[in-house]
Amino acid sequence: RKEVEQDPGPFNVPEGATVAFNCTYSNSASQSFFWYRQDCRKEPKLLMSVYSSGNEDGRFTAQLNRASQYISLLIRDSKLSDSATYLCVVNPTGGYQKVTFGTGTKLQVIP
Amino acid sequence: DADVTQTPRNRITKTGKRIMLECSQTKGHDRMYWYRQDPGLGLRLIYYSFDVKDINKGEISDGYSVSRQAQAKFSLSLESAIPNQTALYFCATSGGAQETQYFGPGTRLLVL
Numbered sequence: 001r002k003e004v005e006q007d008p009g010p011f012n013v014p015e016g017a018t019v020a021f022n023c024t025y026s027n028s029a030s031q032s033f034f035w036y037r038q039d040c041r042k043e044p045k046l047l048m049s050v051y052s053s054g055n056e057d058g059r060f061t062a063q064l065n066r067a068s069q070y071i072s073l074l075i076r077d078s079k080l081s082d083s084a085t086y087l088c089v090v091n092p093t094g095g096y097q098k099v100t101f102g103t104g105t106k107l108q109v110i111p
Numbered sequence: 112d113a114d115v116t117q118t119p120r121n122r123i124t125k126t127g128k129r130i131m132l133e134c135s136q137t138k139g140h141d142r143m144y145w146y147r148q149d150p151g152l153g154l155r156l157i158y159y160s161f162d163v164k165d166i167n168k169g170e171i172s173d174g175y176s177v178s179r180q181a182q183a184k185f186s187l188s189l190e191s192a193i194p195n196q197t198a199l200y201f202c203a204t205s206g207g208a209q210e211t212q213y214f215g216p217g218t219r220l221l222v223l
Contacts, residue, residue, distance in 0.1 A: 032209040036212075041219075043201055043216050043217050044214050046211055087154075091209065098169075099205065102153065103152065
Protein backbone atom coordinates (compact mmCIF):
# COMPACT_ATOMS: atom_id res chain seq x y z
CA ARG A 1 0.00 0.00 0.00
CA LYS A 2 1.30 3.45 -0.86
CA GLU A 3 2.00 5.79 2.03
CA VAL A 4 -0.36 8.40 0.63
CA GLU A 5 -2.96 7.68 -2.05
CA GLN A 6 -5.13 10.00 -4.07
CA ASP A 7 -7.52 9.56 -6.97
CA PRO A 8 -5.65 11.22 -9.87
CA GLY A 9 -8.89 12.39 -11.53
CA PRO A 10 -9.44 14.49 -13.50
CA PHE A 11 -12.54 15.77 -11.82
CA ASN A 12 -14.40 17.87 -14.36
CA VAL A 13 -17.02 20.02 -12.65
CA PRO A 14 -19.15 22.98 -13.77
CA GLU A 15 -18.67 26.39 -12.22
CA GLY A 16 -20.59 26.72 -8.99
CA ALA A 17 -20.51 23.02 -8.22
CA THR A 18 -19.30 21.44 -5.00
CA VAL A 19 -16.51 18.90 -5.30
CA ALA A 20 -14.70 16.76 -2.75
CA PHE A 21 -11.43 14.87 -2.81
CA ASN A 22 -10.19 12.21 -0.43
CA CYS A 23 -6.69 11.11 0.43
CA THR A 24 -5.79 7.99 2.40
CA TYR A 25 -2.59 7.49 4.38
CA SER A 26 -1.00 4.34 5.73
CA ASN A 27 1.03 5.56 8.71
CA SER A 28 -1.30 5.72 11.69
CA ALA A 29 1.34 7.72 13.58
CA SER A 30 1.05 10.63 11.15
CA GLN A 31 0.42 13.90 12.93
CA SER A 32 0.34 16.76 10.44
CA PHE A 33 -1.74 16.98 7.31
CA PHE A 34 -1.96 19.53 4.55
CA TRP A 35 -3.53 20.27 1.21
CA TYR A 36 -1.33 21.92 -1.39
CA ARG A 37 -2.35 23.35 -4.72
CA GLN A 38 -0.18 23.08 -7.81
CA ASP A 39 -0.87 24.95 -11.01
CA CYS A 40 0.49 23.56 -14.25
CA ARG A 41 4.29 23.73 -14.35
CA LYS A 42 4.40 25.80 -11.15
CA GLU A 43 5.55 25.04 -7.64
CA PRO A 44 3.17 23.53 -5.09
CA LYS A 45 1.75 26.08 -2.66
CA LEU A 46 0.15 25.50 0.69
CA LEU A 47 -3.63 25.70 0.47
CA MET A 48 -4.48 24.80 4.05
CA SER A 49 -3.48 22.68 7.00
CA VAL A 50 -5.90 20.02 8.18
CA TYR A 51 -6.80 20.02 11.85
CA SER A 52 -8.32 17.19 13.88
CA SER A 53 -11.58 19.03 14.39
CA GLY A 54 -11.85 20.05 10.76
CA ASN A 55 -11.30 23.55 9.47
CA GLU A 56 -12.67 25.93 6.92
CA ASP A 57 -11.13 28.70 4.87
CA GLY A 58 -13.69 30.49 2.77
CA ARG A 59 -15.03 28.02 0.21
CA PHE A 60 -12.60 25.30 1.28
CA THR A 61 -13.21 22.80 4.07
CA ALA A 62 -10.72 20.20 5.23
CA GLN A 63 -11.52 17.18 7.37
CA LEU A 64 -9.45 14.51 9.08
CA ASN A 65 -10.71 11.02 9.88
CA ARG A 66 -8.08 9.27 11.98
CA ALA A 67 -10.08 6.09 12.47
CA SER A 68 -10.24 5.48 8.72
CA GLN A 69 -6.95 7.24 8.02
CA TYR A 70 -8.04 9.71 5.42
CA ILE A 71 -8.30 13.43 4.91
CA SER A 72 -10.69 15.25 2.65
CA LEU A 73 -10.98 18.58 0.88
CA LEU A 74 -14.34 20.09 -0.03
CA ILE A 75 -14.58 23.00 -2.43
CA ARG A 76 -17.90 24.84 -2.60
CA ASP A 77 -19.05 27.16 -5.38
CA SER A 78 -16.19 26.14 -7.68
CA LYS A 79 -14.50 28.88 -9.67
CA LEU A 80 -12.59 28.58 -12.93
CA SER A 81 -9.52 29.67 -10.98
CA ASP A 82 -9.80 26.58 -8.78
CA SER A 83 -8.62 24.46 -11.71
CA ALA A 84 -5.36 22.92 -10.53
CA THR A 85 -3.89 19.76 -9.07
CA TYR A 86 -4.47 19.29 -5.35
CA LEU A 87 -1.78 17.46 -3.43
CA CYS A 88 -2.33 15.68 -0.14
CA VAL A 89 0.63 15.90 2.24
CA VAL A 90 1.22 13.84 5.37
CA ASN A 91 3.93 14.57 7.90
CA PRO A 92 4.82 12.40 10.88
CA THR A 93 6.12 14.68 13.60
CA GLY A 94 8.90 13.91 15.98
CA GLY A 95 12.28 12.63 15.07
CA TYR A 96 13.90 12.68 11.69
CA GLN A 97 11.00 11.60 9.54
CA LYS A 98 10.15 13.11 6.20
CA VAL A 99 6.97 14.41 4.75
CA THR A 100 5.13 12.37 2.11
CA PHE A 101 3.24 13.79 -0.86
CA GLY A 102 0.38 12.20 -2.71
CA THR A 103 0.51 12.22 -6.50
CA GLY A 104 -2.31 14.73 -6.67
CA THR A 105 -5.91 15.03 -7.85
CA LYS A 106 -6.54 17.13 -10.92
CA LEU A 107 -9.54 19.43 -10.89
CA GLN A 108 -10.89 21.13 -14.00
CA VAL A 109 -13.69 23.61 -13.49
CA ILE A 110 -15.70 24.08 -16.67
CA PRO A 111 -17.57 27.29 -17.63
CA ASP B 112 11.68 38.84 -2.66
CA ALA B 113 10.97 35.11 -2.82
CA ASP B 114 11.76 33.12 0.30
CA VAL B 115 13.08 30.13 -1.66
CA THR B 116 15.00 30.76 -4.87
CA GLN B 117 16.43 28.37 -7.42
CA THR B 118 19.02 28.90 -10.11
CA PRO B 119 18.99 28.38 -12.98
CA ARG B 120 15.28 28.41 -13.81
CA ASN B 121 15.85 26.61 -17.09
CA ARG B 122 18.78 24.55 -18.30
CA ILE B 123 19.58 22.55 -21.39
CA THR B 124 22.57 20.27 -21.22
CA LYS B 125 24.05 17.30 -23.01
CA THR B 126 24.41 13.71 -21.92
CA GLY B 127 27.49 13.19 -19.80
CA LYS B 128 27.81 16.78 -18.61
CA ARG B 129 28.01 17.66 -14.93
CA ILE B 130 25.57 20.30 -13.79
CA MET B 131 24.62 21.90 -10.51
CA LEU B 132 21.28 23.27 -9.45
CA GLU B 133 21.34 25.74 -6.60
CA CYS B 134 18.81 26.60 -3.95
CA SER B 135 18.82 29.41 -1.42
CA GLN B 136 16.32 30.28 1.28
CA THR B 137 15.74 33.22 3.58
CA LYS B 138 13.17 31.51 5.80
CA GLY B 139 15.74 30.43 8.38
CA HIS B 140 14.66 26.80 8.17
CA ASP B 141 17.01 23.96 9.00
CA ARG B 142 15.28 21.41 6.77
CA MET B 143 15.72 21.45 3.02
CA TYR B 144 14.69 19.07 0.24
CA TRP B 145 15.20 18.33 -3.44
CA TYR B 146 12.37 16.81 -5.48
CA ARG B 147 11.86 15.99 -9.10
CA GLN B 148 8.55 15.94 -10.90
CA ASP B 149 7.86 14.22 -14.19
CA PRO B 150 4.74 14.75 -16.32
CA GLY B 151 1.82 12.83 -14.87
CA LEU B 152 3.79 11.76 -11.82
CA GLY B 153 3.96 13.12 -8.32
CA LEU B 154 6.86 14.69 -6.50
CA ARG B 155 9.67 12.28 -5.84
CA LEU B 156 12.21 12.98 -3.14
CA ILE B 157 15.85 12.93 -4.24
CA TYR B 158 17.70 14.08 -1.11
CA TYR B 159 16.87 15.86 2.09
CA SER B 160 18.82 17.59 4.81
CA PHE B 161 17.55 18.19 8.33
CA ASP B 162 20.48 20.41 9.25
CA VAL B 163 23.85 21.41 7.85
CA LYS B 164 25.53 18.21 9.03
CA ASP B 165 22.69 15.86 8.12
CA ILE B 166 22.18 14.61 4.55
CA ASN B 167 19.83 11.76 3.66
CA LYS B 168 18.99 9.92 0.48
CA GLY B 169 15.45 10.02 -0.75
CA GLU B 170 13.68 7.48 -2.90
CA ILE B 171 15.54 8.30 -6.15
CA SER B 172 19.05 9.44 -5.21
CA ASP B 173 20.99 7.40 -7.79
CA GLY B 174 22.80 9.67 -10.23
CA TYR B 175 22.51 12.68 -7.94
CA SER B 176 24.57 14.21 -5.15
CA VAL B 177 23.99 17.16 -2.87
CA SER B 178 25.90 19.68 -0.83
CA ARG B 179 24.59 21.67 2.12
CA GLN B 180 26.99 24.60 2.16
CA ALA B 181 25.15 26.53 4.85
CA GLN B 182 21.77 26.61 6.51
CA ALA B 183 20.50 28.75 3.65
CA LYS B 184 22.02 26.84 0.71
CA PHE B 185 21.42 23.36 -0.64
CA SER B 186 22.79 22.35 -4.05
CA LEU B 187 21.92 19.39 -6.22
CA SER B 188 24.45 17.97 -8.70
CA LEU B 189 24.04 15.62 -11.59
CA GLU B 190 27.50 14.11 -11.97
CA SER B 191 26.92 12.80 -15.50
CA ALA B 192 23.57 13.86 -16.86
CA ILE B 193 21.42 11.38 -18.79
CA PRO B 194 18.23 12.01 -20.78
CA ASN B 195 15.92 10.36 -18.22
CA GLN B 196 16.96 13.05 -15.75
CA THR B 197 14.99 15.52 -17.84
CA ALA B 198 12.40 16.80 -15.38
CA LEU B 199 11.18 19.71 -13.29
CA TYR B 200 13.25 20.02 -10.11
CA PHE B 201 11.98 21.67 -6.96
CA CYS B 202 13.83 22.73 -3.85
CA ALA B 203 11.84 23.10 -0.65
CA THR B 204 12.32 24.05 2.97
CA SER B 205 10.21 23.18 5.96
CA GLY B 206 9.71 24.70 9.35
CA GLY B 207 7.27 25.58 12.06
CA ALA B 208 5.50 23.27 14.45
CA GLN B 209 3.95 21.29 11.60
CA GLU B 210 7.00 21.40 9.31
CA THR B 211 5.03 23.12 6.57
CA GLN B 212 6.90 22.91 3.26
CA TYR B 213 7.70 25.92 1.09
CA PHE B 214 8.83 25.43 -2.47
CA GLY B 215 11.11 27.28 -4.83
CA PRO B 216 9.85 28.11 -8.34
CA GLY B 217 11.50 25.09 -9.91
CA THR B 218 14.24 24.40 -12.44
CA ARG B 219 13.31 22.92 -15.80
CA LEU B 220 16.11 20.66 -16.95
CA LEU B 221 16.42 19.15 -20.40
CA VAL B 222 19.16 16.60 -21.03
CA LEU B 223 19.82 15.95 -24.70
